[in-house]
Amino acid sequence: MKLDDIDYAILENLQMDGRLPNSDLAERIHLSPSACLRRVRLLEEAGIIEGYTMLVNQAAIGKPSNVFVEVSLNSQSEKTLDEFERAVDNCPEILECYLMAGAFDYLLKIVASDASDYERIHKTYLSRLPNVSRIQTNFALRTVCKNTAFKIS
Numbered sequence: 001m002k003l004d005d006i007d008y009a010i011l012e013n014l015q016m017d018g019r020l021p022n023s024d025l026a027e028r029i030h031l032s033p034s035a036c037l038r039r040v041r042l043l044e045e046a047g048i049i050e051g052y053t054m055l056v057n058q059a060a061i062g063k064p065s066n067v068f069v070e071v072s073l074n075s076q077s078e079k080t081l082d083e084f085e086r087a088v089d090n091c092p093e094i095l096e097c098y099l100m101a102g103a104f105d106y107l108l109k110i111v112a113s114d115a116s117d118y119e120r121i122h123k124t125y126l127s128r129l130p131n132v133s134r135i136q137t138n139f140a141l142r143t144v145c146k147n148t149a150f151k152i153s
Contacts, residue, residue: 001042001043001046001048003048005153006029006031006039007039007043007048008152008153009028009029010025010029010036010039010040010043011043011048011049011152012149012152012153013025013028013029014040014049014052015148015149015150015152016149018052018053018054019052022036022037022040025040055148058111062113063111063112063113063117064113065111065112065113065114065115065117065118065139065140066109066110066111066139066140066143067109067110067111067112067118067137067138067139067140068107068108068109068110068137068138068140069107069108069109069110069126069135069136069137069138070103070104070106070107070134070135070136070137070138071084071104071105071106071107071108071126071129071132071134071135072104072105072132072133072134072135073105073106073131073132073133074131074132074133075131076105080130080131081099081105083130083131084105084106084129084130084131084132085097085099087128087129087130088106088108088129091125091126091129093110093111093112093121093124093125094108094109094110094125095109095110095111096108096109097109104134104136108126115139118137118139122135122137
């Protein structure tokens with residue numbers, strides 16, 4: 001799907017407020033509500049808009065610590081990678097997992113209440129992940145920048 005300036009405006013507005021009513025969005029981008037809704041639906045159908053979500057203040061729910069875990073595997077075979085990725089996908093404590101190029105194979109993002117909570121996560125999940133040869137844990141001291149929207153055009 002080729003995007004135009006109106007599509008970019010829709011995406012930028014919805015990134016800032018996913019609950020923005022269609023009538024308000026249409027007014028902001030100078031379209032009729034029906035034309036605006038048609039455009040949004042096309043963006044959804046094309047997979048450009050993957051979904052809508054809300055953000056939880058992690059400190060407010062008792063999970064203020066961000067933990068980044070570097071994982072090295074004992075092999076990089078397709079079978080080894082697949083086994084690891086399936087296991088990670090079954091760990092509710094892991095929010096994000098990235099296959100990396102460089103000194104380690106995967107980077108995990110975990111949110112925890114404190115070091116003791118992370119220790120529980122480590123014992124319950126991380127130490128049981130298949131094909132792991134090394135785990136290095138990094139605790140974030142504070143969040144300096146956290147964006148959920150990015151410049152599209």
